[in-house]
Every structure is written in structure tokens, then in C-alpha cells.
Amino acid sequence: MELGRAADKWQIEVALWILRREVMSPRFDHLPLRVYTFCCEMDFEDEIELSASKASLSDPRDPCRRDQIGNSSALDLIRIVMMHDAVKKPANLPEALKRNDATRPVPAWHQPILYAWDPLFKRNDADLVVKSSDGVEFRVFSLFLREASPRLADLITTSGASTLPTNASCAKTMEWPEHAGTIQALLRYIYPLGEHPRTEQSTDELMAVLWAAHVWKIEAALRPLRAAIISPERVSSDAMPSAAAWSSIRKEKSLQCMRSRLTQYTTTRLPISLVYLPWIGFTLLTKERGALLQLRLR
Structure with missing residues (x-):
């Protein structure tokens, strides 16, 4: 675990990836609370959920377990106490919380959104072809994407897309790992259209776009979408x-x-x-x- 903290401090991604898998191996099953608190400390999202299910079998209020919870926050401990008590009284749990994590539905804000495709994002004279995770292609101007988000600028650079305007025959290709509907909704904020698009989407659709704007750090979309979701x-x-x-x-x-x-x-x-x-x-x-x-x- 000290190795994991050092790897995180010095941003050694390869070591972190190996250690994240190692800490969830059976050799540490006798320290479920320590593994859980370590994952919370390091903000390992996927591992937090997996380790929590194991840690809930142990009671953190047990004095014998105190050496395993030294780095736990109060909220982490409260969560485990609640889960531990729920295991003893499963009949009192809501049905959705009784199900195994593997069978839980994908959040609606991680699911694809379907829209009619806007011809504004299918221009033949654009210098960048953007491919969505579900195979839809958009032809857009890379300058707008670069200025809208540093993460998109990095994605364009690493994908080998050109930094200079070019004609359609020389357009470069970038794969954007989002659903096509979400990408089109974000492009409406990225392009300088003069006014923000009306947020007539359902709450689930709005959350999908807002979540993607948060992940890709698209400030032009974050401000109006946050205001819309407060309604x-x-x-x-x-x-x-x-x-x-x-x-x-x-x-x-x-x-x-x-x-x-x-x-x-x-x-x-x-x-x-x-x-x-x-x-x-x-x-x-x-x-x-x-x-x-x-x-x-x-």
C-alpha cells in the first residue's frame, strides 16, 4: 500500500495499474477493511465498490479491527457500518440495493441518447472527422474543439489529427469515446452559435450530456447545463x-x-x-x- 501511495504521488501510471490489481487479489482477503480504506484514500472508483462488498462482512466497530481503519474518513466508516448492518437485516433493504452490483442497471446518464443528426456537424469542408463509440461520424472544425476543452485538444493531438486547417480530402480522424447523441449535444455548446441550445432533453438525457461535459472539461457546456439541472x-x-x-x-x-x-x-x-x-x-x-x-x- 505504501508502494501505491508512492506511485500515486509520482504519477507512475504503470505501477498504479499493477498495484490496483494486486491489492484486490485474494492474498489480501484477510484485511478487507484495510483494502477498502486504502481504495477510498487513493480514489480507486471501481475498486471501492468491490472492496466495500467484502469489507461490509466485517464490523469496523470491533476493537480488533481498529488497526485496519487508521486512514478511513468518517463517511467511509459510516458507509461500511450501514452496509454491515444491512447484511444482517437484508429484509429491510430496498430491492434495488439487494441486487448484486454486477446485475445493477447502467445509470441512465451513461446510456446513449438518440437525436436527429444536425447537418452543421456533417460539413464536407471540415478538417476533422470525429467517430463516436457507436460508429457515427461527424465532420467538424478542430479549432472549436481545441479551444473548448484541453482534454479534447490532447485527444486531437494524440490521434494524429492536423493542427492546421485543411481540405476535406486531407481531413484527419479522431475517436471520441462517447455516444453520438451525447457528442452532438456537446458540439452545440462547443460551436460559437451565439446562444446556448434549449435544454428540452429529459433529465436522463441532460445528465448524460452534463456528465460528459464534466469528464471532458467543456466549460462552455458545464455552466448552462448545471443551471438547467438545478431547476x-x-x-x-x-x-x-x-x-x-x-x-x-x-x-x-x-x-x-x-x-x-x-x-x-x-x-x-x-x-x-x-x-x-x-x-x-x-x-x-x-x-x-x-x-x-x-x-x-x-
Whole structure:
């Protein structure tokens, strides 16, 4: 684990990749809490979920386990305590949380969006061909993408795309690992069209575009999309801002959720928008709503 911290400090990606796999190997199964806390500390997203399921079999309140939780945050420990208690009382869990992680549905904001293709992004005189993960091709001007996002600029460079304008016959190709509908929605923000596109998408579609804008650091899309997702009619979208660590948006969505019937999901199947809300996030929302109701009764 010290090797992992050193590799992370010095950004040695190859070592990190090897150590991430090693720490999840059976040789460390006797230290489930230590592995979980280490994954939380290093922000290994996939490993956090896997190690949490193993760590939940141990009670972190047991004095014999204290040497394994030295680097744990309070929220990490609360999550494991909740999961440990839930294992003992599975009948009290919502159905969506009883399922194995491997069978849980893909979040709606990670699924493809279908749009009619805009001819603006199919111009024959453009200097860059962008291929989506589902095989759709766009012909766009690379200058707009370079200026919109440093990550896209790096992607264009590493894909060998030209840095100078050129004719259609010499257009370069870049693979953008997003669904075509999401790419087109982002291009509408990237291109200088004079005004932001109207956000008439459903909440799930809007979250897909917002998540991609967050991943690719497209500031021109982030600002209007964040404002759109704050709107009161999109109450169920709290899970995605929580996952993206947008504290101000999560707080606003929490206030909206407190005014909704959130507690009706404590004994029934969770909606897709709440399945991927972190354990602590769901608990806090429920407690905050309860506290608000208490204040109203006084």
C-alpha cells in the first residue's frame, strides 16, 4: 500500500495499474477493511465498490479491527457500518440495493441518447472527422474543439489529427469515446452559435450530456447545463451531482429532494436516479428531510 501511495504521488501510471490489481487479489482477503480504506484514500472508483462488498462482512466497530481503519474518513466508516448492518437485516433493504452490483442497471446518464443528426456537424469542408463509440461520424472544425476543452485538444493531438486547417480530402480522424447523441449535444455548446441550445432533453438525457461535459472539461457546456439541472422539475437528479462531487449543486438538489416524497423508497424498489446515489448520500437526504419535517411541526 505504501508502494501505491508512492506511485500515486509520482504519477507512475504503470505501477498504479499493477498495484490496483494486486491489492484486490485474494492474498489480501484477510484485511478487507484495510483494502477498502486504502481504495477510498487513493480514489480507486471501481475498486471501492468491490472492496466495500467484502469489507461490509466485517464490523469496523470491533476493537480488533481498529488497526485496519487508521486512514478511513468518517463517511467511509459510516458507509461500511450501514452496509454491515444491512447484511444482517437484508429484509429491510430496498430491492434495488439487494441486487448484486454486477446485475445493477447502467445509470441512465451513461446510456446513449438518440437525436436527429444536425447537418452543421456533417460539413464536407471540415478538417476533422470525429467517430463516436457507436460508429457515427461527424465532420467538424478542430479549432472549436481545441479551444473548448484541453482534454479534447490532447485527444486531437494524440490521434494524429492536423493542427492546421485543411481540405476535406486531407481531413484527419479522431475517436471520441462517447455516444453520438451525447457528442452532438456537446458540439452545440462547443460551436460559437451565439446562444446556448434549449435544454428540452429529459433529465436522463441532460445528465448524460452534463456528465460528459464534466469528464471532458467543456466549460462552455458545464455552466448552462448545471443551471438547467438545478431547476425544480429535475428533483430526481441528485445522484449525478453527488458522484461528480459538485457540492453546491448537491446541496441545492438535496433541498429539493427534502421537499419530495423521498422516504417512500425506503421499503420499495429505488428509482434509477437514486440507485447510484452513494449510501451516505441517500442516508443524509433521508435524515435532512426528516429534520425539515420536524422543524415544520414545531
